[in-house]
Amino acid sequence: MTAEQRAKSLSVHLVLIAYSVLAVGPILLVVMNSFKVRSAIFGSPLALPDATTFSLVGYEKVFRSSHILTYYSNSLIVTLVSMALVLLFGAMAAWALTEYRFRGSTALALFLSIGIMVPIRLGSVAILNMMRSAGLNDTLTALVLVYVAQGLPMSIFILSEFIQQIPKDLRDAARCDGVPETRIFFEVVAPLLRPAIATVAVFTIVPIWNDLWFPLILTSSDSTHTVTLGVQQFLGQYITDWNSVLAALSMAILPVVLIYVILSRQLIAGLTSGAVK
């Protein structure tokens, strides 16, 4: 490596490190302060917890006073069910749109791509009305339906790209072998889509888990709140229980980080495949 190259790679790394600090900093701050007593949170917010300031009071309060476990399981149910449906329907729709030519297939593909461009929040009022008249108000089903609609267009778009990379001969070979179309999809195409599915899974999960808007307008009782909404109860108009807020937020971050770590290897394969060949 010449000096010039070294300088170049150093400058690139400096930029990347700066960006990482910017992105990770606030999260670290939240997690760090969730382990401190209230006076230390305000007295020295940037300090690490030490023997005098360390405290689990936030976590104790969260577990004692609220429905945090219900919120947690609601979030998990909504996220996982939505993800499963988005992946299943997304892969099936992507397969149908790329593999079969039928009347209106182009129009349908176009319609679905509009879903990528138009944010689903624009339809909040209409969604609320629909859910109310369908009797789904204040249910987890309502959230799942909305999130599936939100996640499908992007997942179809990504998976279509990947399905097109699967050699046509493979499907033809399976057809010559007498494999039924549904089994071709589930046993030949789907296994080859694994990296793509991991990518779509992460892209689907993160916004759903973090979403505040739809739980806010579609759920009203404690039994249907999700974690992000549940945290709000510690934020009062006059008093905010920062210990509990930070503890609950730290816990809310955990599952997404875990899933990301589990899927990251597949995810990287998915993001870079096709880029380098």
Added chain:
Amino acid sequence: MANLRIEHLNKRYGATTVLNDVNLDIEDGEFVVLVGPSGCGKSTLLRMIAGLDGASGGDIQIAGKLVNTLAPAERGIAMVFQSYALYPHMNVRKNMTFGLKFTGVPPAERDRRVAEAARMLRLDELLERYPRDLSGGQRQRVAIGRAIVREPAVFLFDEPLSNLDAALRVSTRVEIANLHRMLKSTIVYVTHDQVEAMTLADRIVVMNKGCIEQVGRPLDLYYAPANLFVAGFIGSPAMNFFEAKVGSVEGGCARISGPGFRSFDLPATSLKVGDSLTVGVRPEHLGRGEDGPFAVEGVVELVERLGEASFAYVRRADDRLFVAEVRGRQTPTPGERATLIAAARDVHVFDAAGLRVTTQNDA
């Protein structure tokens, strides 16, 4: 085991005609090679026999049964693809048995067939391996094995050797020929390589622009091409063509003359004075000599030495190049004047429409 009959088969994509009224009868157990330049419709024809592409018109019968509307799996065919098309996430054994699950073959029978195919193709050691761990030749054998275990009536091969390197291509070619001898099954084989076509086929089907140009045994195509296209396509280097005219007709003999070669008499009754002709002679049929039934002169311009023979590029008096294959140790030298002669039976004559003119020399 079955015969295959194709009648008035057409394929059109919008305004483009890919196949135009193809008729072909293939006998039970016959090895037929479809050959032609790229875009001639040979692969499309194969895919239509397989049922992967639909026909715009015409009939396909396999074993006497009309299969036009049947799905690929119901036609009793098995196809070997150019890209092998092995399922990447299944090991060799699973690759071979995967299709059998859906066609109602009991597990014990599946195992028996895989064992037999593995023995025949020397795949025993590889059964638990995945396609990514196999070499090109091994993958090709697995693809053939996957076709064999289906016990099809007709095997379809779509350019199976074109992804292999030259040495492997030769050995796999021999294996396929052996396989056909053992299985005695009907095979339709698509290739653009005329060496494969000549060596493997019982009969060759030469295709061009969606039409069949000629069907025949390899040596018939070589010695008696039915038209200019087949004459130019079969043989390497390609046949030399000379423009010619009929000068006079006398007693069943036509006097043929043209720029660049010595006039000669052709015992053909169908020709009239003034007819435009094309005379064709293969490079390997031209030899050095003084005078012969067909003789052409020129100046050697370039010599390609292959070892067993040399190709001499010779410039004729009318400034056109032709090629002669010269055998023996004495290679021609550039700049040398040479007279090249050919026997009467090696001279092919085609009329203005490009069709072969039958002569008494053919008999």
